[in-house]
Every structure is written in C-alpha cells, then in structure tokens.
Amino acid sequence: MSPLKSVTALVALVASTLAIPVPSPEPLSEPQHLHKLFTRQDVQSPINGSLPNVTIFATGGTIASQGSSNTQTVGYSIGLGVQQIVDAVPEILNISNIAGYQVSNVGSGSINETILLELNSLITAELEKDDIAGVIITHGTDTLEETAFFMDLTIDSPKPVICVGAMRPATALSADGPLNLLQAVTLAASPNALGRGTMITLNDRIGSAFYTTKNNANSLDTFYSTEAGQLGFFINQVPYFYYEPAKPIGLTHFDLAGMTTLPQIDILYAHQDMDALLFNSSVQNGAEGIVYAGVGAGGMSSKASVAAEAVYNETGIPMVASHRSADGFVPADDGDYIIASGFFNPQKARILLQLAVASGFGESEIRGVFAESYPSPGGGMRRK
Ligand SMILES: *[C@@H]1O[C@H](CO)[C@@H](O)[C@H](O)[C@H]1NC(C)=O
Ligand SMILES: *[C@@H]1O[C@H](CO)[C@@H](O)[C@H](O)[C@H]1NC(C)=O
Ligand SMILES: *[C@@H]1O[C@H](CO)[C@@H](O)[C@H](O)[C@H]1NC(C)=O
Ligand SMILES: *[C@@H]1O[C@H](CO)[C@@H](O)[C@H](O)[C@H]1NC(C)=O
Numbered sequence: 001m002s003p004l005k006s007v008t009a010l011v012a013l014v015a016s017t018l019a020i021p022v023p024s025p026e027p028l029s030e031p032q033h034l035h036k037l038f039t040r041q042d043v044q045s046p047i048n049g050s051l052p053n054v055t056i057f058a059t060g061g062t063i064a065s066q067g068s069s070n071t072q073t074v075g076y077s078i079g080l081g082v083q084q085i086v087d088a089v090p091e092i093l094n095i096s097n098i099a100g101y102q103v104s105n106v107g108s109g110s111i112n113e114t115i116l117l118e119l120n121s122l123i124t125a126e127l128e129k130d131d132i133a134g135v136i137i138t139h140g141t142d143t144l145e146e147t148a149f150f151m152d153l154t155i156d157s158p159k160p161v162i163c164v165g166a167m168r169p170a171t172a173l174s175a176d177g178p179l180n181l182l183q184a185v186t187l188a189a190s191p192n193a194l195g196r197g198t199m200i201t202l203n204d205r206i207g208s209a210f211y212t213t214k215n216n217a218n219s220l221d222t223f224y225s226t227e228a229g230q231l232g233f234f235i236n237q238v239p240y241f242y243y244e245p246a247k248p249i250g251l252t253h254f255d256l257a258g259m260t261t262l263p264q265i266d267i268l269y270a271h272q273d274m275d276a277l278l279f280n281s282s283v284q285n286g287a288e289g290i291v292y293a294g295v296g297a298g299g300m301s302s303k304a305s306v307a308a309e310a311v312y313n314e315t316g317i318p319m320v321a322s323h324r325s326a327d328g329f330v331p332a333d334d335g336d337y338i339i340a341s342g343f344f345n346p347q348k349a350r351i352l353l354q355l356a357v358a359s360g361f362g363e364s365e366i367r368g369v370f371a372e373s374y375p376s377p378g379g380g381m382r383r384k
C-alpha cells in the first residue's frame with residue numbers, strides 16, 4: 001500500500017469514530033486486525049522530533065460521519081476519514097506526531113471480545129515503547145464507558161489511555177468531534193496525565209474511566225460521574241486537574257496475556273413483575289455469569305428471585321446485583337449468594353465480572369474484586 005493509499009484508508013478509519021454511533025449493524029469495511037494503517041510520516045512529514053508521539057486506535061463509530069445537512073444530528077452515515085479529521089484540526093500536529101491503527105470499524109454496540117482483546121494487546125505493546133507518550137481510542141459514545149473501563153482494568157502503564165468520541169456528526173453545525181480530538185491528543189501528550197489510569201474526555205471534561213458514564217443519549221453534555229466527580233477540565237484547550245494523580249479504590253489489574261476469548265456475561269433488566277425465566281434462558285444460552293439491573297438497590301420480583309436462586313443452586317454461576325437507577329449503590333448482604341456491584345452500574349459490573357470469570361476466579365475471589373471497590377469493615381481493601 002502506498003503511503004497515500006494508507007492515508008486514505010486511515011481516513012476511513014478515524015473518520016468513523018467520533019460522532020454519535022448510529023445503530024449500524026454492518027461493519028463498514030473488512031476488519032483489518034493488527035494492521036497498522038498509517039505511520040507518523042503519512043500524516044506529517046517530517047516528524048518533529050521535539051514533539052511527543054501519540055497513537056490513535058480507531059474502533060469505528062462516527063467520529064466524522066456526515067449528515068445530509070448541517071442540521072441533521074440523527075440518522076447520518078459514516079463516511080469521513082482520519083486524514084480529513086486531521087486536516088480539519090491541523091492544530092493537532094503542533095502538539096504531537098500522530099500514528100494510527102484501525103482495529104475495527106463498527107458501531108460501538110458491536111464492540112466485542114475480539115476487538116477488546118486486540119485493543120488491549122496493541123495498546124500494551126505501544127505504551128511499552130519509550131518514544132510513545134500516550135494513546136487514544138476513538139470510539140462510538142454508546143458503549144465507550146465499557147471499553148474505557150475494560151482498558152482501565154487491563155492496561156498496566158502509567159501512560160495515559162484516552163477514550164474519546166463525539167455526539168454530533170462532522171457535518172453538523174457546532175460539531176464536537178474536532179475539539180474533542182484536539183483535547184484528547186493534548187491530554188495523551190501531557191505529562192500531567194501520567195498515573196491517572198484510563199480517562200474519558202468529551203465536551204471539555206476529563207473523567208476517570210472507572211466511574212464516568214454516558215448520562216444522556218443525545219446531548220453533548222453527557223459524559224460525567226455525578227457522585228465521584230471529574231478529574232479535570234479543559235480551559236483554552238489546556239487540561240487542568242483537580243487532584244494529584246490517583247487511582248480509584250478497587251482498581252484490580254487483570255493480565256490478559258494469551259487470552260483469546262472472553263466469557264459471555266448477560267445483563268438482565270428488572271422491572272415490575274419481572275419474568276422468572278430470564279435467568280434460565282441466559283444460562284441455556286451460554287452465560288457464565290449474570291448481572292441484573294435491579295429495582296432499587298439490587299431488588300427483583302419475588303418469582304424472579306426464586307428462579308434466580310434455583311438457577312444459582314443448580315449451576316453455581318456468579319450473579320451480580322446492580323441497579324437500574326442511573327446512579328446508586330448496591331450493598332453486600334452477608335450470606336447472600338448474590339454478589340453486590342457496589343457503585344458499578346450494570347454495564348461496568350458486567351466488564352468486571354467478565355474479566356474475573358475469564359481469569360478463572362472462584363466465587364469468593366469474584367466477591368472480593370467487587371468488595372474491594374467499596375472498602376468497609378466488612379468489605380474489601382484486601383489488596384495493597
Ligand atoms: C517542532 O516543535 C517544537 C515544539 O513545539 C516547535 O518549537 C518547533 O517550531 C517545531 N518545528 C517545526 C519544524 O515545526
Ligand atoms: C517521537 O518519535 C520520534 C520518532 O520515533 C522520535 O525521534 C522522538 O524523539 C519522539 N519524541 C519524543 C518526545 O519522544
Ligand atoms: C503551529 O505552530 C506554529 C509555530 O508556533 C504556528 O505558526 C502555527 O500557526 C501553528 N499552527 C496551527 C494550525 O496552530
Ligand atoms: C468481533 O467483531 C469483529 C468486527 O466486526 C469481527 O471481525 C469479529 O469476528 C467479531 N468477533 C466475534 C467473536 O464475533
């Protein structure tokens with residue numbers, strides 16, 4: 001592939017990432033796993049050796065999708081590429097030398113175990129290079145928090161891993177992708193970002209991947225943590241942090257070396273008169289663990305509760321109670337077979353359970369990794 005062609009391919013890659021993930025059932029192109037699409041020279045020649053180096057891992061979504069008009073913000077289609085994005089934000093090249101990979105090109109609802117494991121191994125290798133300051137994952141926003149949390153739990157490096165997306169297509173009036181990308185590159189290249197784990201940045205906010213969630217399906221101001229707060233904020237495109245570098249309590253590190261699959265973990269949604277057979281169906285369909293989004297602080301209907309316990313008695317698969325409320329805490333109940341998610345919402349509890357099951361943890365170890373995130377006299381803090 002000539003450098004020019006690879007740039008074009010690259011463009012198709014990043015182009016797709018930053019805006020609202022339109023439900024897009026089909027991948028846009030053949031996945032090009034482990035294919036480095038462009039190098040720093042492709043984007044900028046010559047490399048400015050005094051600038052930090054940042055690598056972008058694009059996964060799909062719609063960083064630079066196009067609507068049919070500048071007022072269309074729903075139902076647009078993916079189309080632009082990385083080169084167009086970089087062209088649109090030439091300021092990026094004054095901050096960093098950029099290289100990029102296309103790991104996948106899917107809407108974020110279709111991010112799967114293959115993509116997560118590949119991202120993990122590529123990023124781990126990239127961050128081991130002395131001349132790399134940090135990395136960026138461009139991603140559809142709908143499940144961005146899940147990929148970010150996964151990376152926080154599986155990448156063991158002080159260097160920044162920055163997850164970024166956009167809520168509006170590139171063609172929209174006041175598109176947010178270009179500034180979000182500029183801020184992500186600034187953050188990935190910043191020495192002040194070291195030692196803070198994986199971060200999510202959109203709309204000027206910098207949040208820890210651990211607790212940041214998508215709060216609104218449509219609005220720009222959607223990524224934040226109501227209770228745990230933010231790590232920092234951009235003022236005039238400079239990242240300012242509120243605290244010294246710190247890790248959240250209960251950040252267990254999982255080593256994925258050699259792992260090629262992840263177990264199926266289902267999320268069941270509780271509601272009035274919740275169906276008793278959802279648990280049976282999950283297990284019959286291969287689930288190796290179940291998280292349910294409980295009513296209140298982890299509750300469900302009495303008939304579902306009996307069914308869940310019967311399934312647990314027979315299979316022993318781990319079951320984690322989370323909450324369907326946007327925020328909240330599910331406390332551990334001594335002696336209960338159900339594992340409490342603590343502060344984790346269902347989608348984050350699912351990632352943590354998936355990694356624990358993948359690591360071969362038994363029930364008490366799984367209980368431990370959840371309990372460590374909310375240390376109390378009866379809770380965790382077992383690990384130093
Ligand atoms: C390289 O980057 C440095 C630091 O930002 C800047 O001062 C210098 O002008 C750049 N050199 C070129 C050739 O752009
Ligand atoms: C960026 O990469 C180039 C080429 O590998 C290297 O010469 C340069 O030193 C790197 N910059 C930093 C700040 O490490
Ligand atoms: C990049 O930096 C140079 C030197 O400071 C400046 O002249 C130029 O306008 C900058 N380019 C952009 C796009 O900000
Ligand atoms: C995950 O998605 C990618 C991209 O669509 C696909 O190539 C891969 O086969 C999928 N993996 C699994 C296990 O389905």
Ligand SMILES: *[C@@H]1O[C@H](CO)[C@@H](O)[C@H](O)[C@H]1NC(C)=O
Pocket residue numbers: 306307309310313
């Ligand atoms: C599950 O097993 C426990 C302990 O043996 C028992 O007390 C409980 O009644 C069982 N529950 C169901 C629904 O079978």
Ligand SMILES: *[C@@H]1O[C@H](CO)[C@@H](O)[C@H](O)[C@H]1NC(C)=O
Pocket residue numbers: 277280307310311312314315
């Ligand atoms: C649901 O699963 C439990 C435990 O395996 C079993 O006892 C029960 O009969 C199942 N219910 C149905 C309708 O299959």
